[in-house]
Amino acid sequence: xxxxxxxxxxxxxxxxxxxxxxxxxxxxxxxxxxxxxxxxxxxxxxxxxxxxxxxxxxxxxxxxxxxxxxxxxxxxxxxxxxxxxxxxxxxxxxxxxxxxxxxxxxxxxxxxxxxxxxxxxxxxxxxxxxxxxxxxxxxxxxxxxxxxxxxxxxxxxxxxxxxxxxxxxxxxxxxxxxxxxxxxxxxxxxxxxxxxxxxxxxxxxxxxxxxxxxxxxxxxxxxxxxxxxxxxxxxxxxxxxxxxxxxxxxxxxxxxxxxxxxxxxxxxxxxxxxxxxxxxxxxxxxxxxxxxxxxxxxxxxxxxxxxxxxxxxxxxxxxxxxxxxxxxx
Amino acid sequence: xxxxxxxxxxxxxxxxxxxxxxxxxxxxxxxxxxxxxxxxxxxxxxxxxxxxxxxxxxxxxxxxxxxxxxxxxxxxxxxxxxxxxxxxxxxxxxxxxxxxxxxxxxxxxxxxxxxxxxxxxxxxxxxxxxxxxxxxxxxxxxxxxxxxxxxxxxxxxxxxxxxxxxxxxxxxxxxxxxxxxxxxxxxxxxxxxxxxxxxxxxxxxxxxxxxxxxxxxxxxxxxxxxxxxxxxxxxxxxxxxxxxxxxxxxxxxxxxxxxxxxxxxxxxxxxxxxxxxxxxxxxxxxxxxxxxxxxxxxxxxxxxxxxxxxxxxxxxxxxxxxxxxxxxxxxxxxxxxxxxxxxxxxxxxxxxxxxxxxxxxxxxxxxxxxxxxxxxxxxxxxxxxxxxxxxxxxxxxxxxxxxxxxxxxxxxxxxxxxxxxx
Numbered sequence: 001x002x003x004x005x006x007x008x009x010x011x012x013x014x015x016x017x018x019x020x021x022x023x024x025x026x027x028x029x030x031x032x033x034x035x036x037x038x039x040x041x042x043x044x045x046x047x048x049x050x051x052x053x054x055x056x057x058x059x060x061x062x063x064x065x066x067x068x069x070x071x072x073x074x075x076x077x078x079x080x081x082x083x084x085x086x087x088x089x090x091x092x093x094x095x096x097x098x099x100x101x102x103x104x105x106x107x108x109x110x111x112x113x114x115x116x117x118x119x120x121x122x123x124x125x126x127x128x129x130x131x132x133x134x135x136x137x138x139x140x141x142x143x144x145x146x147x148x149x150x151x152x153x154x155x156x157x158x159x160x161x162x163x164x165x166x167x168x169x170x171x172x173x174x175x176x177x178x179x180x181x182x183x184x185x186x187x188x189x190x191x192x193x194x195x196x197x198x199x200x201x202x203x204x205x206x207x208x209x210x211x212x213x214x215x216x217x218x219x220x221x222x223x224x225x226x227x228x229x230x231x232x233x234x235x236x237x238x239x240x241x242x243x244x245x246x247x248x249x250x251x252x253x254x255x256x257x258x259x260x261x262x263x264x265x266x267x268x269x270x271x272x273x274x275x276x277x278x279x280x281x282x283x284x285x286x287x288x289x290x291x292x293x294x295x296x297x298x299x300x301x302x303x304x305x306x307x308x309x310x311x312x313x314x315x316x317x318x319x320x321x322x323x324x325x326x327x328x329x
Numbered sequence: 330x331x332x333x334x335x336x337x338x339x340x341x342x343x344x345x346x347x348x349x350x351x352x353x354x355x356x357x358x359x360x361x362x363x364x365x366x367x368x369x370x371x372x373x374x375x376x377x378x379x380x381x382x383x384x385x386x387x388x389x390x391x392x393x394x395x396x397x398x399x400x401x402x403x404x405x406x407x408x409x410x411x412x413x414x415x416x417x418x419x420x421x422x423x424x425x426x427x428x429x430x431x432x433x434x435x436x437x438x439x440x441x442x443x444x445x446x447x448x449x450x451x452x453x454x455x456x457x458x459x460x461x462x463x464x465x466x467x468x469x470x471x472x473x474x475x476x477x478x479x480x481x482x483x484x485x486x487x488x489x490x491x492x493x494x495x496x497x498x499x500x501x502x503x504x505x506x507x508x509x510x511x512x513x514x515x516x517x518x519x520x521x522x523x524x525x526x527x528x529x530x531x532x533x534x535x536x537x538x539x540x541x542x543x544x545x546x547x548x549x550x551x552x553x554x555x556x557x558x559x560x561x562x563x564x565x566x567x568x569x570x571x572x573x574x575x576x577x578x579x580x581x582x583x584x585x586x587x588x589x590x591x592x593x594x595x596x597x598x599x600x601x602x603x604x605x606x607x608x609x610x611x612x613x614x615x616x617x618x619x620x621x622x623x624x625x626x627x628x629x630x631x632x633x634x635x636x637x638x639x640x641x642x643x644x645x646x647x648x649x650x651x652x653x654x655x656x657x658x659x660x661x662x663x664x665x666x667x668x669x670x671x672x673x674x675x676x677x678x679x680x681x682x683x684x685x686x687x688x689x690x691x692x693x694x695x696x697x698x699x700x701x702x703x704x705x706x707x708x709x710x711x712x713x714x715x716x717x718x719x720x721x722x723x724x725x726x727x728x729x730x731x732x733x734x735x736x737x738x739x740x741x742x743x744x745x746x747x748x749x750x751x
Contacts, residue, residue: 057444060440061437061439062437064395071399071428072425072426072432075402075424076422080414082413083414083417086410087690087692090692091699097403101396101704101708104392104395105707105714112389288418290493291419291421291422294494295425310437312441313437316448326444326445326734327732327734
């Protein structure tokens, strides 16, 4: 029962919140995917790998909680959609969570013993799991643009891993590799940063090509399947190309902060574009008014605290890392 | 084995594993916060070493809790979509609030605590570990609200097959949630305290150095264990009165009062014909829990007296040996307690309203087997590696280094070792 003196929370708040949380997660953990993937290639010896871990370290836990928050809101505010989403994409979700567990375990255990074999083994596992994680999120986005399957109309395993989702999977993987490379260029020093910037420059064109292919193929109804709200999705995802165009200039001018802003907006826009496609589905599956009122009030109170804690963290650990930086992972 | 049985086994293994690791997290957090408070006030390096050593063990343990928690939340959606269909409006809210109010903040603060060593102002860094403790307790509160609802659904009405929330306060003050929380929190403190005492006693058994460090830790552990074991036992029995009313089947099978026949007859009157008793083997975990509770209580009090009496304890090898094994008992006990609580709820998922067999997702046996194999395989491996890493770290003692925060320049003891492991 909503009383008149209570704040009425518009329904669009929930779809926006979910979109922002998911985009936030994929932007933030996205650079960790990228750094993880490139880790064994870019970090040539133990001191360099130490720098890479130090670069991601302070943010790692705080990035991942965005996924937990997304899942929590999904479960609380749109329980029906959560059920449909998880059972509809069952094999993909299992793959994704498996990769997530493996990557996290790698991060957690890697530096707990000094032995070289122990550390190298986990480094490989982190890289492979990060790759699998990026690929499965890309596959997920590639399936989500076609809408959330309801009930028994769920696509089979083959369809989930079909050509179009696979195209999206590969494109998203290249995009976060670029994102990770830019992050390393910004956060580390000397030769490692130079090499990362070099990798980033090489990845700009493939990333742009990938995004255009995803949108182009997605717009052909018979090939990509039908995009939910095709024009809106296409427009938002294509807007992600603009920051990519600016990126080579930023890298050439060694403005790595600006470069990271570019990749952040690209990843963010891609996810928000996909989100815009499924927003109507979210609105149709909202929980009862009383529950939303309750959850909404709590969210409005907690959100500023959450944001403040995150901003404090980013501020406290800004700047480039060196061998004497704070470390744990 | 059917998809239902396999889905139940999968959830039980995930939740059981989660509960084991989370109990230690909840138990150690306040102890570490108190240690760091003493360090912040006195500046005595021994308190710094204690905070960092037990803090590192706390952290190694924490990782499994996060991952199993995440898998558990996903399983609710994957294998048990009946619960969100029937009670999404009420069961989802506390879960969502837990992730936002508690877990999100807990992990953020923990990350800042890990990386903030010697970097943040002393009292800001101290505040972080207290915030981690507070949010961990908040997390336990919300989870017990959600679980309490499954045990004793209050705070709403069923309209056209869906549970609608009408009274949030009733949901929050549910006796099956709060009562269990009062039993659970001292039990987790006992887990953390006996863990500290056990690891310390183990160091004395093996005759390693660091006398001062481990005698203090031993004293801390036992002085906390003695009162909290009594509190845990007391709060356990306090639940009996209303459990007999709310869940006679559980009481009948676990404690024999009322008799199973009476409990079954009462249930038939309430819910119509059917079989309403949980399995009769429930008596085994119930007995283990109760008698182990007494054993831990007696030994904690005895240990506390002996450790206070000019440290006699460390001169009695048999007691030290006992204590180093006793630290495993709280884990068995919390697991038994959890089995009694959740298996005793059967055949219901939401007591009296939704049967477990009606809540399982319609996914085929094949996909349940796949997810079972992948998740359980990964989680058990993860847990095994985690325990091995913890054991190794605990056996090396506080001077083994291990990286936590910025490399330490102020304290000679850590510096060489930290650099050595880089």
